[in-house]
Amino acid sequence: MQMSSEIIEKLKAIIEPYLDEDEVNIDTLTPESHLIQDLGLDSFYVIDVVIDIENEFDINIENDQISQFETVEQVVKVIQAKLDEK
Numbered sequence: 001m002q003m004s005s006e007i008i009e010k011l012k013a014i015i016e017p018y019l020d021e022d023e024v025n026i027d028t029l030t031p032e033s034h035l036i037q038d039l040g041l042d043s044f045y046v047i048d049v050v051i052d053i054e055n056e057f058d059i060n061i062e063n064d065q066i067s068q069f070e071t072v073e074q075v076v077k078v079i080q081a082k083l084d085e086k
Contacts, residue, residue: 031073
């Protein structure tokens with residue numbers, strides 16, 4: 001399944017404020033980027049990002065899905081699946 005570039009762009013905008021700009025450049029984000037190891041997000045930031053995603057895309061993400069949020073690609077897949085359910 002091809003990832004929507006629109007979802008990726010919105011996700012970048014959501015994640016960017018949480019990044020340490022000295023360590024991570026949002027433009028280097030790839031589908032394989034790991035939220036915690038590569039982007040330096042901690043678990044609190046991940047929760048904030050999830051809330052921002054829910055608001056931006058008008059979807060509801062269950063707790064068990066949050067645990068799948070390891071890479072950008074996994075986040076996009078959950079968002080896409082939620083949008084497809086609408």
